Amino acid sequence: VPSLDILGNVVPFISGEEPKIKPETQKLLSDLKDGKLSEPQINLSAT
Incomplete structure (x- = not known):
């Protein structure tokens, strides 16, 4: 059951x-810096 x-x-x-x-x-x-999103310095992946 998903729930x-x-x-x-x-x-x-x-x-x-x-x-x-x-x-x-x-x-x-x-x-948020100067109206733009700054990319965080992290590694992500999805499997």
Whole structure:
């Protein structure tokens, strides 16, 4: 049951979403400087 996966702190697999993980996470962790987002210095990957 998908709701039980969420309760177990497991992120469910959603086909086609892997390419979005890196840019969206970088946006969330970036700083806003002079009206632009600065890219955080972190390594991300999705498998």
